[in-house]
Amino acid sequence: MNINALLMDERDNVVTCVAAVSKGNQIVYQKGGQVCTLIAEDDIPYCHKAALEDLPQGAEVRKYGEMIGQTLTPIAKGHWVSHENIFSVPRDYDSEFIH
Amino acid sequence: MQFWGYKRKEGRAGIRNHVLILPTCACGSESCRVVASQVRGAVNIVFNTGCSDVAANTEMSQKILTGFACNPNVYGVVIIGLGCETVPHQKLREKIQAQTSKPVVSFGIQDEGGTLKTIEKAVRAARDMAAEAAMQPKELCDISELLLGIECGGSDATSGIASNPAVGELSDLLVDMGASTIMSESIEWIGGEHVVAKRAATPELHNQIIQICKDYEEHLKAAGQDCRAGQPTPGNKAGGLSTLDEKSLGCIRKGGTRPIVEVLEQAQRPTKQGAIVMDTAGYDISSVTSMVAGGCNAIIFTTGRGTPTGNAIVPVLKVTANAHTYQWMEDNMDVDLSAIITGDKTYQEMGAELVQVIGDVCNGKMTKAEAFGFSDIAVDHVCRFV
Numbered sequence: 001m002n003i004n005a006l007l008m009d010e011r012d013n014v015v016t017c018v019a020a021v022s023k024g025n026q027i028v029y030q031k032g033g034q035v036c037t038l039i040a041e042d043d044i045p046y047c048h049k050a051a052l053e054d055l056p057q058g059a060e061v062r063k064y065g066e067m068i069g070q071t072l073t074p075i076a077k078g079h080w081v082s083h084e085n086i087f088s089v090p091r092d093y094d095s096e097f098i099h
Numbered sequence: 100m101q102f103w104g105y106k107r108k109e110g111r112a113g114i115r116n117h118v119l120i121l122p123t124c125a126c127g128s129e130s131c132r133v134v135a136s137q138v139r140g141a142v143n144i145v146f147n148t149g150c151s152d153v154a155a156n157t158e159m160s161q162k163i164l165t166g167f168a169c170n171p172n173v174y175g176v177v178i179i180g181l182g183c184e185t186v187p188h189q190k191l192r193e194k195i196q197a198q199t200s201k202p203v204v205s206f207g208i209q210d211e212g213g214t215l216k217t218i219e220k221a222v223r224a225a226r227d228m229a230a231e232a233a234m235q236p237k238e239l240c241d242i243s244e245l246l247l248g249i250e251c252g253g254s255d256a257t258s259g260i261a262s263n264p265a266v267g268e269l270s271d272l273l274v275d276m277g278a279s280t281i282m283s284e285s286i287e288w289i290g291g292e293h294v295v296a297k298r299a300a301t302p303e304l305h306n307q308i309i310q311i312c313k314d315y316e317e318h319l320k321a322a323g324q325d326c327r328a329g330q331p332t333p334g335n336k337a338g339g340l341s342t343l344d345e346k347s348l349g350c351i352r353k354g355g356t357r358p359i360v361e362v363l364e365q366a367q368r369p370t371k372q373g374a375i376v377m378d379t380a381g382y383d384i385s386s387v388t389s390m391v392a393g394g395c396n397a398i399i400f401t402t403g404r405g406t407p408t409g410n411a412i413v414p415v416l417k418v419t420a421n422a423h424t425y426q427w428m429e430d431n432m433d434v435d436l437s438a439i440i441t442g443d444k445t446y447q448e449m450g451a452e453l454v455q456v457i458g459d460v461c462n463g464k465m466t467k468a469e470a471f472g473f474s475d476i477a478v479d480h481v482c483r484f485v
Binding site: 018047 | 331
């Protein structure tokens with residue numbers, strides 16, 4: 001089974017597909033040395049993301065172990081995660097200063 | 100590690116030995132282009148500002164012009180001004196001469212009586228300077244003379260996954276050898292600014308990094324604008340980057356992991372050695388412009404979707420981990436990093452390979468954008484022309 005997606009951090013809830021994956025086909029990635037799979041529920045284009053779990057509306061989307069945005073709508077496992085269904089959350093800079 | 104470069108009386112060594120034909124303002128740009136086309140060894144800058152500006156914009160354009168002139172890759176400078184611009188040629192020349200002992204001459208189109216008379220004098224001056232420059236021998240320079248600017252542009256998801264981590268590894272290896280690197284594009288720290296700030300060598304530098312991002316957002320808000328409306332770009336989104344945060348978290352990996360020892364304003368020259376960051380726009384051409392003005396003698400540029408841009412003063416090396424882009428745009432791409440995506444090599448291995456590639460560029464190997472003679476610049480603006 002060829003790896004066709006990358007998990008950037010074990011805390012992530014999305015993977016990035018490094019080959020286009022058609023709806024109904026397997027997304028294959030590694031997590032901690034284990035090969036994991038899920039079924040693509042949409043056509044996932046090259047370099048785009050798929051959800052690893054059911055994400056309710058307003059859920060944090062994590063890649064690189066960090067929040068990259070929140071969901072605008074519920075996104076079910078295996079579905080395409082894109083700029084159409086997630087948004088950037090304003091930063092709270094004042095909490096980041098070292099005093 | 101050492102390289103063959105051109106030692107300067109002040110500052111770092113150059114890896115090129117250009118005669119720079121430098122306009123004071125947009126009105127001198129076309130004459131500069133003609134002069135450079137007449138003299139082998141000369142390069143020109145196309146400048147879109149320098150007049151009808153508020154003070155803050157003038158300060159920025161002066162930092163860029165003097166920074167270009169003082170860049171180590173420049174042997175000498177021929178300035179062409181108009182005569183009625185904000186900072187005329189004599190004044191710009193004096194400013195440059197206060198910072199460097201390299202040869203600088205200047206002419207004004209209104210003083211000389213028009214374009215042709217100015218070009219004739221400037222060509223003669225540039226020809227003589229290029230002849231002298233050609234006599235300067237290369238000398239063995241320590242890698243600590245390298246100030247590598249790190250840029251990304253036309254990013255897609257391969258940038259954050261592969262090419263930026265590989266360049267981050269390159270940065271770490273160079274810093275460990277004693278060289279310095281600059282990561283810029285502060286708007287593309289937003290969403291990952293806490294990660295950048297963790298690398299700060301002191302609490303003061305940590306807070307400067309956070310403050311830069313806060314100020315950037317407030318600056319745009321004051322003009323009724325939102326950075327998230329322009330970032331990510333349509334091309335980034337098509338390439339799988341969904342939010343500014345996702346783009347940023349990939350972007351910041353190109354700076355590596357070593358402690359950040361200095362935080363610079365746009366186009367400012369560093370005073371420290373090591374891993375450095377600079378507050379610039381995410382607009383790649385503008386960011387490269389500012390890093391070149393800050394004294395970088397080489398630029399490495401990661402891309403996903405592919406970009407042709409270059410800089411007249413400093414070689415710009417294009418690297419991509421998108422195999423399609425590398426093959427489809429091979430005339431613009433220098434290094435293929437797609438083995439990281441296929442799993443054939445790690446980003447650490449490719450980063451180590453890039454050390455040799457940068458060494459070759461330092462020793463004189465032309466990058467593709469350099470061989471094409473590209474001269475792209477963009478000067479950042481605080482507000483509208485007046």
